[in-house]
Amino acid sequence: MKLKWTLLTFIFTIATVLTGCEPLLVLDPKGPQAQTTADVIWISIYTMAFIVITVLVLLIIILVKYRASKQDDDYEPPHIEGNPIVEGIIVGIPILIVIFLSIVSVVSTYQVETVPEGYEDQEPLVIYASSSNWKWHFSYPEEDIETVNYVFIPTDRAVEFKLYSHGPITSFWIPQLAGQKYAMADMVTTINLAAESAGEFMGRNANFSGEGFAENTFNVIAMPQDEFDSWVEDIHATADPLTEDVFDELLEPGHLGQLAFTGTHLEFSPAPEGEHGGHNHGSSDDTENSEDDDHDESEHDHH
Amino acid sequence: MEFFERFAIPHPDPMIYASMVAIVLVSIAIVAGLTYFKKWGYLWDEWLTTTDHKRIGIMYLISALIMLFRGGADAVMMRVQLSSPEMEFLNAQHYNEVFTTHGVVMIFFMAMPFVIGLMNYIVPLQIGARDVAFPRLNALSFWLFFAGAMLFNISFVIGGSPDAGWTNYFPLASNEFSQSVGVNYYMWALQISGIGTLMTGINFIVTIFRMRAPGMKLMKMPLFTWSALITNVIIVFAFPVLTVALLMGTFDRQFGTSFFATGNGGMDMYWANLFWVWGHPEVYILILPAFGIYSEIISTFSERNLYGYKSMVASMVLISLLSFFVWVHHFFTMGQGALTNSIFSITTMAIAIPTGIKIFNWLLTMWKGKIRFTVPMLYSVAFIPLFTVGGVTGVMLAMASADYQYHNTMFLVAHFHNTIIPGVVYAMLAGLTYWWPKMFGFILNERIGKWAFWFNVVGFVLAFFPMYITGLDGQARRMYTYSESTGFGPLNMLSFAGAGLMAIAFILIAYNIFYSIKNSPRNVGDDPWNARSLEWATHNPVPEYNFAITPEVNSSQALWDHKKKSHTLFKGKIDKIHMPNNSGIPIIMAGILFVFGFSFVFSIWPAVIIAAIAFFSCMLYSSFENDHGRYISAEEVKETEEKFGGAKK
Numbered sequence: 001m002k003l004k005w006t007l008l009t010f011i012f013t014i015a016t017v018l019t020g021c022e023p024l025l026v027l028d029p030k031g032p033q034a035q036t037t038a039d040v041i042w043i044s045i046y047t048m049a050f051i052v053i054t055v056l057v058l059l060i061i062i063l064v065k066y067r068a069s070k071q072d073d074d075y076e077p078p079h080i081e082g083n084p085i086v087e088g089i090i091v092g093i094p095i096l097i098v099i100f101l102s103i104v105s106v107v108s109t110y111q112v113e114t115v116p117e118g119y120e121d122q123e124p125l126v127i128y129a130s131s132s133n134w135k136w137h138f139s140y141p142e143e144d145i146e147t148v149n150y151v152f153i154p155t156d157r158a159v160e161f162k163l164y165s166h167g168p169i170t171s172f173w174i175p176q177l178a179g180q181k182y183a184m185a186d187m188v189t190t191i192n193l194a195a196e197s198a199g200e201f202m203g204r205n206a207n208f209s210g211e212g213f214a215e216n217t218f219n220v221i222a223m224p225q226d227e228f229d230s231w232v233e234d235i236h237a238t239a240d241p242l243t244e245d246v247f248d249e250l251l252e253p254g255h256l257g258q259l260a261f262t263g264t265h266l267e268f269s270p271a272p273e274g275e276h277g278g279h280n281h282g283s284s285d286d287t288e289n290s291e292d293d294d295h296d297e298s299e300h301d302h303h
Numbered sequence: 304m305e306f307f308e309r310f311a312i313p314h315p316d317p318m319i320y321a322s323m324v325a326i327v328l329v330s331i332a333i334v335a336g337l338t339y340f341k342k343w344g345y346l347w348d349e350w351l352t353t354t355d356h357k358r359i360g361i362m363y364l365i366s367a368l369i370m371l372f373r374g375g376a377d378a379v380m381m382r383v384q385l386s387s388p389e390m391e392f393l394n395a396q397h398y399n400e401v402f403t404t405h406g407v408v409m410i411f412f413m414a415m416p417f418v419i420g421l422m423n424y425i426v427p428l429q430i431g432a433r434d435v436a437f438p439r440l441n442a443l444s445f446w447l448f449f450a451g452a453m454l455f456n457i458s459f460v461i462g463g464s465p466d467a468g469w470t471n472y473f474p475l476a477s478n479e480f481s482q483s484v485g486v487n488y489y490m491w492a493l494q495i496s497g498i499g500t501l502m503t504g505i506n507f508i509v510t511i512f513r514m515r516a517p518g519m520k521l522m523k524m525p526l527f528t529w530s531a532l533i534t535n536v537i538i539v540f541a542f543p544v545l546t547v548a549l550l551m552g553t554f555d556r557q558f559g560t561s562f563f564a565t566g567n568g569g570m571d572m573y574w575a576n577l578f579w580v581w582g583h584p585e586v587y588i589l590i591l592p593a594f595g596i597y598s599e600i601i602s603t604f605s606e607r608n609l610y611g612y613k614s615m616v617a618s619m620v621l622i623s624l625l626s627f628f629v630w631v632h633h634f635f636t637m638g639q640g641a642l643t644n645s646i647f648s649i650t651t652m653a654i655a656i657p658t659g660i661k662i663f664n665w666l667l668t669m670w671k672g673k674i675r676f677t678v679p680m681l682y683s684v685a686f687i688p689l690f691t692v693g694g695v696t697g698v699m700l701a702m703a704s705a706d707y708q709y710h711n712t713m714f715l716v717a718h719f720h721n722t723i724i725p726g727v728v729y730a731m732l733a734g735l736t737y738w739w740p741k742m743f744g745f746i747l748n749e750r751i752g753k754w755a756f757w758f759n760v761v762g763f764v765l766a767f768f769p770m771y772i773t774g775l776d777g778q779a780r781r782m783y784t785y786s787e788s789t790g791f792g793p794l795n796m797l798s799f800a801g802a803g804l805m806a807i808a809f810i811l812i813a814y815n816i817f818y819s820i821k822n823s824p825r826n827v828g829d830d831p832w833n834a835r836s837l838e839w840a841t842h843n844p845v846p847e848y849n850f851a852i853t854p855e856v857n858s859s860q861a862l863w864d865h866k867k868k869s870h871t872l873f874k875g876k877i878d879k880i881h882m883p884n885n886s887g888i889p890i891i892m893a894g895i896l897f898v899f900g901f902s903f904v905f906s907i908w909p910a911v912i913i914a915a916i917a918f919f920s921c922m923l924y925s926s927f928e929n930d931h932g933r934y935i936s937a938e939e940v941k942e943t944e945e946k947f948g949g950a951k952k
Contacts (some may be wrong), residue, residue, distance in 0.1 A: 022790070025777040026708045040705045041775075048695035051659075055691045058666050063684065066605070067674045077672045082611040086667065087660075091614075094659035098652045101702060105652070106645040108704035113641040133480075163638075168475035169571055171636055171711055175777045179707020180636045184572065185474065185565040189638030206711035208468050208781040210480055211395045 025175040025202065030222070031195045032116040033178040040108045047097060112179060116194045119158035124192070127151065127159060128264070128271055131183050131205055132166035133253040134212030139264035145235045146242050148250065148259040150219040154228040155198050161191040164271050166251055171207035174220050180206050188273040195222035215255055235260050244268045309905055313463045313483045314396045323460045352885040354438035355847055356423050359445045361742060363420025364735065366449060370412040371809065373456065377405035379806055382766070386799035388787040398783035399466040400459065400485070406469025407489065410585070411496060412452040414723070417731040418592045419448075419503055422531045425738060426507065428838035428845065429528045431516025431854045436509040438883040439925075444499040444506065446893030451496025454900045458488035462905065465489040468781065470582075471552070473563035473574040478556050484904050490553045491900035495893075497545050504538030507531060516837070518856040522616070525836040525859050526602075526609060529616050530595025533623045534588050540627070541584035548577035557906060572637055579630035587626040590722070591619055593730030594661060597683045600737055601665050603834045604680035605672030608860060611664040618657030625654050635703045636710050644703035651701035658694055662687060677832070678752035682733035685760050686725045693721030696771070711781075714774025717767045724763055732759075732812065740831050744844045745823040751815040758808035766801025769794035829948075835860035840872055842947040848880045848935060851944050851951065873951055877944070880935045888928075892921045 027042075029035040064070075111117070115124065128139040129151070138151040153159050163172050163183035173180040178193040183205075195201075205216040223231070240246075242261035247269065250256065270276045312319060337343050350358060380401050384393045393401060427435055435441045458464045465485035467476035476486045511532045515524070524532075552574065554560040561569035602609045609615060631639070631647040665687060674680070696718040700706050709715055740746050770778075778791050785791050830839050840862045841850050852873040857864060864870035895917045902910035944950040 024772065024775040026775045034708075037705050037708045040702055041699070041708065044699045044702055044705060048699060051695050052688070052691055055662060055666070056688050059684070059687055062666060062669045063674060066669060066672050067676065071673055075673055077605065077607045079608050080610060080667075080671070081608075082614065087611055087614055090660055090663035091656065094656045098655055098698075101698065102649045102652055105648045105702040105704065106641075108702070109644050109648065110641045112704045112707065113644075168480055169472055169575075173711075173779075175708065179704065180710050181707070182572075182634070182637050184637075186570060187638075202777060204777075204779060206779040208399075208472075208475070208711075210466075210475060211399065214395065214782040214784050 028176060030176045030197050030199065030201065031178065031193055032118070033112050033193045034176055036108050036111050037179050040104060043104055044101065047101065051097070113192070115158050115160075115192045119194055122158045124158035124160040125154065126162060127153070128162045128164075128266060129172055129183070130164050130166055130265075130271065131170040131172075131209070131216070132251045133168070133210060134205070134216040135250070135254070135256050136172075136203075136205070136216075136218045137166075137250070137265065138218075139266050140232070141264055141266055143232045144263060145232060145239070146261045146264045147235075148256055149217075150221065150258045151203070152221050152223065152228055152231050153195055154225040155195050155222045157225060158192065158194050161193070162271065162273075163189045163191065164273075168209040169207055170205040170209050170216070172203070173206040174201055174203040176201045177220065182207065186272055187277060188271050195220075198223050212253065212255060219258070236262055309484070310461050312460065314400070316397055319459060326460060347887075348885065351890050352442075352887045354434070354442050354883045354885055356427050356435050356438065356441060357742070357845055357847075359441055360420045360422075360424030362445055363416040363423060363448070366452060367413050367417035367420055367731070368813075370408050370416070370452065372813075374405050374408035374413050375806065375809055377401045377408065379802055381405065382795075382799045382802035384783060385785075385795045387796060388785055388789070388792050390784060393783065395783045396466065399468075399781070400464035402781055403465050403468050403471075403485075403489075404455075404459065407455060407465070407493070409723075410469065410589075411493060412448075412455065414589050414727050414731075415496075415500060416448055416452075418534070418589060418727075419444075419500070421596070421731070421734050421738065422503075422507060422534075422592060424742060425838055426528055426531050427510065427514070428741075428841065428849060429525045429836055430511060430514060430519060431837055431850060431856065432510065432514040433849050433880065434883060435506050436513060437506050439886050439889060440502050440506050442886065442889035443892060444503040446889045447499030447502070447896065448496040450893040450897040450900070451492045451494070451499065454495065454897055454904075455488060455492035457901075458485060458492075462488070470578060471574075472578075473552070473555070473571050474565055476552070476556075476574075477564045479564070487553070487556060487904040490549050490556070491903055494546065494549045494553075495896050495900050497542055497549070500538060501542040501546070504535040504542065507535040508539065511535075516854050516856050519861075522613070523856060523859050525838075526598040526612070526615060527592070527595035527836075530591045530598075530619060533619050534591045537584045537588050537591075537623050537626065541581045541588070544577055545581040548574065548581065551577075553903075557903075572634070575634055575637075576630070579633040580627075583630045583633065584623075584626045586722075587622055589727045591622065593727050594619065596730045596734040596737075597665065597686060598668075599834075599836060600679045600683045600733055601668050602860075603737075603832055604675045604677055604683075605669045606675075606833070607668050607670075607672040608835070608863075609664070610667035610670070611660070612859060614660055615664055618660045621657040622654060625650060625657075629654065632701055632703075632706070634710075635706045641703075648701055648703040652698055655694060655698050655701075662691060662694075677736075678747070678749055678756060679733040679737040681753065681756045682729040682736075685756070686729050686733075689725035689729075689760075689763070690722065693718060693725060696721060709774065711779055712774035713770040713778045713780055716780045717770035717774060720767050720770075724767070729759075737832065738838075740827050740843050741838060742844060744827065745819060745825050746827055746831055747819045748815050748823060751811055751818060755808045755811035755815060758804045758811060762801045762804030762806075762808055764801065766798045766805060769797045769801075829951075830862070835863035837861045837872075840865065841951060842944075846943050846947060848882060848940065848943075851877050851880075851940050877937050877940050877950065879937050880940060881932055882935055883932045884930055886930070888921055888925050892918060895921065 027038050029038045126141060130137045136149055138147045161172065163181055165183040165185045170183045171180045172183050172191065177195055178191055181189050181191050183189065199222055201220040203218045203220045209216065239260045239262050242263045242265055247265045337346060350362065353359065380393060384390050384398055463483035463485045465488055467481050467486055471486065471489055474480060511528060551562040555563050561567040563569055563571055563574040565571055598609055598615060629647060629651045631643065632651045635644050700709050700715065700718055736747050736752060773791050773794050778785065829843050837854060837856065840854060852875055854861065854872040855874055857870060861872060865872045895914050899911060899914035899918065902914060
């Protein structure tokens, strides 16, 4: 019995902690994508709480009612094989719940994988976010600047993060703006998001990537478009250009802190997409292929 | 000198040196003790060369318990390190090695042998057989597991532990990013024990299909045997994938191929896919036998037949099929797009349906029953709500869009511990306590057992429920430290306290074994729990031939029918019994594979070649060996039966 009450108390405490005082990062969204995931999480918590409580109540009733100490010594429990109606119910209800949650899951997955609702007409701001042990490099090809371990984004604008890695698999995560996506060395993945309020948000690599993993974090600063534009100008006025030698040094394992440069590394060390992709060996045109090989070799010589 | 340098540990630490000293001292003590008490002969004849499924089962269980403490120590170290912000108990590298070891040890060398150990002991008894179909192969399976476990366990004192997580994702696990021999150890330890598991799978499928007692149709098997059958079918389909993946990983690390290393057309996520194509069915390899154990226990202590036997079997078959179609949910975040994720999201959630059916069937088994709260039953009762929480959080994780937020966080860690501990570990503890009198002829002390139970449950809830919250607050898994400003401190301290209570629980369990060996009454009879299935129809502890006369069966609860419906189990008279001989070949082959694996880890090729030749010579020798087993004469059987308290009717 004690167990049941302890459990109930815990579930209750967790519920209060979840709803009360300081909101948890994931449940405190600052943009439409994270809003969608937070809504889905709440729907699933309510549905699941219903199931857990049902099971718990049934269990408590059965344990109280049918424990041996409450029954006659000569009570002999009946032999019951099963009952089609009862079994129909215990199959039917889980099926209905799963169908409901499947619909929620599919719809929301399509939502968070595309440009956020209401931002479809905008030209998104494209930022390449690439990880190296144990840093994040943010390249703004349009603005022609690059930052390390921090990223500025304009509010109320669609942002498209293009992710890849210079080393192990990492997972790009800004809990208050969107869920995670992997950054890998041989392909580019995409996260679409938007921030709807200004502020500073925690971002990190969530996928274990070796010794410096714990500190593999970055800051996200969201601000109105005009402030963002003046920040870009500021970088152009003050920061040093990013050369290949400097970039190679940046790639060395370590943490570095926050840095800013003009120019991006994409010019001399392109992202693994299109002809630079890790699996680009299926081209039907042989000449094109050999050109690619030449290109790769010449790139290799630079190192 | 250069030759020996490679055996040095890359990241030394006082704790590792202390462990080295402890290992050497304990080894010397064991060797000295065995020599002093002249037990070498006994050990060799009765245990190391045995082909008796019961003794092999017990050796599996002993290994599993030792590994439980090994993996548990790792867990406590992790909880200490995370108990407060900026803790300096372990450094990053050491922490990475500890959580990698914890995962590998708990899954491969604790849960697997625990499950297989109980299957070994109980399944032949439940189907009324004298042994498994291939007794010598069974011994080889055990010794291969043991060789793999030992190979893995010496890694932290010779050459360094693996440090890329138990999932061992490439390219992190490649030579480029993990230069010590640690990951080589991972590859070979799992390879060797994995091949042992594969042989177990084949062995038990044949045993269950071919060696059931007369009258035991498939739908009249006890549920634990059903779960064992399905589990072994999963093993046979899933483990070859691991074998191949490990071999490819070995080639990448030691022979310069690039299956998983990026560049040269290799693909990092290829490893992740292969790993989880094996890894997700593996989860059900662990949980299905647990379901079987709970079914036996709940039915026995409710004094009711199992409700919905047919739907229980059907749902297990369904789970085993679905388990092969869900692996992508381990990396929804790979970027494969909404369509793929939607499909795998639905297949994953579908598993909740058969699992839900089982939960309700257990509840309905207790309904109108007469529930006795023994230690095994307490674990089973705690399992139902706790596993439900683990199951529903699994459904939450299966919703792909939300998983983008849960993935790689403490929420996930809380979820899988929430299924594995109340699911698998409690089942193993419950099963061990339930079948203990079957194995040793006395009951484990119930009072100490109940104390251990409460520490276990309260500790579990304290240790793992807070992780759901820190996960939603952005605490990623596998972080060795965090700053105070994150606010993770208090809840992690709570987890640490819970881990402490669980540690006390397991110490109490170990103490209970010592206490009960000394103090428990030995006259518990052959049916101490008023049980229902066939394994309780013979003596406690079980004579080597299991049943003097092969029983005849007409339902899944043969003993109950015998007790209540005066069904005659043992017709006919005692005759001579055919039994397998002992063999030293399995342990020798495993020893050779240990040398092979160790030499391979350090790329000592001459030793690898010699070990390989020796291994194939053993196989050749076995192939030409003429061993038809032996007979126990009818007189001898009668004598033994008298000694055990009279022949069974």
